[in-house]
Amino acid sequence: MKRLFIPLIALFAIALAQNGENVHKELVLTDRIINRARPVIEQSSNGDAQKLFAQAEAVQTNAWDLFKQHRYMLALRKTGWARKLVERALKLAKFDPRRVEEEVRRTAEIMNEAGPVIIRSEIPKALELWRVAKGEQETSRRAFENKYFLLALKFTMAARVHTRTAFGIVRRKGNPDRVQKEVERTKELLDKAAEQTKLVSDDRVHELLHRANDWQDQAVVALRAGQLPRALKFTFSARDLLLRVWRMVRGPANPELVEQALAETDRLVEQWADAIRQQSSKEALDMLERALEHQTKAQEHFGQRKLQPALQETSLARRLLNRAVELVESEEVLPDKNPNEENPGKH
Known part of the structure; x- marks a missing residue:
């Protein structure tokens, strides 16, 4: 039964795409989903969510263009992708910036404690990792200020990993x-x-x-x-x-x-x-x-x-x-x- 299930879905999508009226209904449904999501995204302070939502709107516009060209299969795929982007944008819009702020702060504390030890060590590999970590943390701070919270989270966690690695090198060397x-x-x-x-x-x-x-x-x-x-x-x-x-x-x-x-x-x-x-x-x-x-x-x-x-x-x-x-x-x-x-x- 499982072997038949996937081919049946594919056949359904093909049949739907061959019917312009059905594809039109899917496009209209995506428009409604986008319109319902717009107020939530616009009120959000999450730059990542807003960026994804703008991408979803562009993909949906492209889906309509393909529909007008009677390229129904491609239009169906595009409108489906636009919905996924809206879904991701909505999840990000509900993402709590305070959590990211806490992680950025925590990384700063770790770096404040580890930094003097790493610098005093004068170990080239540790110092290089420390330089990378400082750059990543600064990028994270700027991303947070510009409301790109996922980017801020990504870079602050990378900074933390590099700081810990540098600190570990120093500690293993010991005195x-x-x-x-x-x-x-x-x-x-x-x-x-x-x-x-x-x-x-x-x-x-x-x-x-x-x-x-x-x-x-x-x-x-x-x-x-x-x-x-x-x-x-x-x-x-x-x-x-x-x-x-x-x-x-x-x-x-x-x-x-x-x-x-x-x-x-x-x-x-x-x-x-x-x-x-x-x-x-x-x-x-x-x-x-x-x-x-x-x-x-x-x-x-x-x-x-x-x-x-x-x-x-x-x-x-x-x-x-x-x-x-x-x-x-x-x-x-x-x-x-x-x-x-x-x-x-x-x-």
């Missing part, structure tokens, strides 16, 4: 020097621990040190491969094991151990806080603020000689900082995507 300093810092701490635990007879201490050195070796391999987040993860994990070593050797509430732990957390804050604030996601910023709160509590406890609570608080602060730092060196952390961003034309 090898800062990461290398962290890996070197862990090496210093491990060497110091190896020297000071030579005479310790507890096999568990040496097992932990061995594991810490294994993780540090993996950090070095990752650093050489340019895998900065992985390098940070392994070197920070090695330090966590090292802290367990010192707890076993010196005891959990040793003043020297707590003071060293506090100093190490302070060093991480000094080294990374600005980078987290300037370049990071809300998640990383929240981690930084929580880390600072825990570190403040740790210092208060230490001042009151409450060594165990001080060590617990600074350990929490350090773990939060470690995670935030890993986020800084990981891929894109631009503002979270709008749920509708993948298909902004839908309402």
